[in-house]
Amino acid sequence: MEDPDPEGNAEVDGDPEILEGNFDDLLERVTDEIRWREQVLGDLYPFELRMSGRGWNLRRRTEAVDSQIRTARNTYIACLLMSAARHGRIPGIPSELVSIKAVADAFQAAVYLVAPAFLGGGSFWMGFPRPEGDGYMDALRRLVDAVGVGIVSSTPPTSQKKNKDGGVDVVSWRRFPDGRSNLMMSYGQVATGKDWREKSVANKFVSHFQRWFSVPPATHYVPAMYIPHVMHEDIEGTPSSSFAEISHDDAMTLEASLGVVVDRIRLASLVPVALQLREGRDASLMKHIRALARWKASVAQKLGVAA
Template identity: 30%
Template structure:
């Protein structure tokens, strides 16, 4: 089920790989990398040991051991960042041992009930692992639409928490099975502001499904005069997320369906995805003084300029965790939650969060 992770993968993907093992087995250690290196090289004796030498080690062996140590160390640094940044919302615990480290699954609630935030994290991690090629889902054979629907469900709950209000899952196919015109009318009715066209406006695409907007979230501020905070978001479940900026086509594809859009200017653009928002960042070259974390921070800042607020897997689980604490994220009332539960059950047969 869990595949070998290429040594050329970024530290983020390698850390995701360790998390997958911790989900499956309950815990994972740095020895995963040593075991993988040995299993992958059937002729490792020729690679790591000079057979003509009487010395216990060789130059080649030292190189391999040095690379393994570097790999284990960078992954440890990444896991440490995750535990320190997201606290109790991060469903794993990291313990440093005298000879290495252990990452353990800690996503079950004290009373034994499912931890909704942790399950949401596993659902998103499963998508990320599948996309990276480190998790095989041949037993599920997931369709693109199913993967997208699962990520849409998680994003709806997170968007609602982000603005502290309501959310309409606008991405097609919609849960309420509405057409584009009906969805626009329903949206302005729920938001209490704006006006939708009654017929397809001239120039609007006849086959339009969602106008490139997957999520609309808003928060009223008590006076009922207008929706003071409005978020328009895109949901990405694949590696094409750089091309998913909601601002790119919203004027031409979405706002044209309204006589008076609920909010045309001053809205909050957002992108939701199951990956780390700095997943593509490689280790800094020896010629630079920048650290990995500085490089990652700069990359996310630049991407946010075009994509808006980026809600990756870690920010998503933090929002879900906060919502569970407030009672605003509830699997018994969230109609989209069964999509997430079924995804986890099918992807991890026999697995429980306890």
């Protein structure tokens, strides 16, 4: 719904009498959606809606003093740009900035940054390529060390020599004060393309992830799908069912097929909690925040808008 240019105005070309019905419907839908986002995210939402006559424009809010709010807004805008790039909505940007790999790498960093807030514990970057540059077996050993539960098999599947991450991009967990195993675990897929509905972390989980353990960290887990889009962006109302009814039902369908979907609305809402959990405990935190900020600033500069 937001234009990548936050200073852009909503304009309609053509005969006003012909377009009046469609324009009014579109205006109502857009304003309702933006107001809903403002209500959900509050100060974390980076834009403010301004009405002017029969049009509207969406402007960047003034820079927040609070660093957590700033980071949440920057994360939202970065995800907005990633979504626009993957939908082909920002032409004229150097391909190295908005290539599939560039967008995927930037979003992976955003998800890793926020993932601890999902269960209120730790997170692990499993998706290939990893910042550590290690192979799959070594990454699994690091995961076991980080979680404190599980044993990696000494004899991995011989047919999976090219397995790089087992289809798991991000792992998050929450331990309990008693220190026992039986902890909460989540395995997530990170997807930036338009086909995210067709993917699931469960697709290869047993065959390409669990098989590499003699004792897996957990048998039961919360599957998650992380996307820079808004999960209901392609939902349309019908004469018999409202947009709200269909989007609610679609969310239930997504939970059944993909697990918990963390879109950019939810991702931004988790940023303050993630920063509190990571503070003083993650030396790489600022590195990933800066990397995400650099990518966002580079794209914004090419678009000619404020970063």
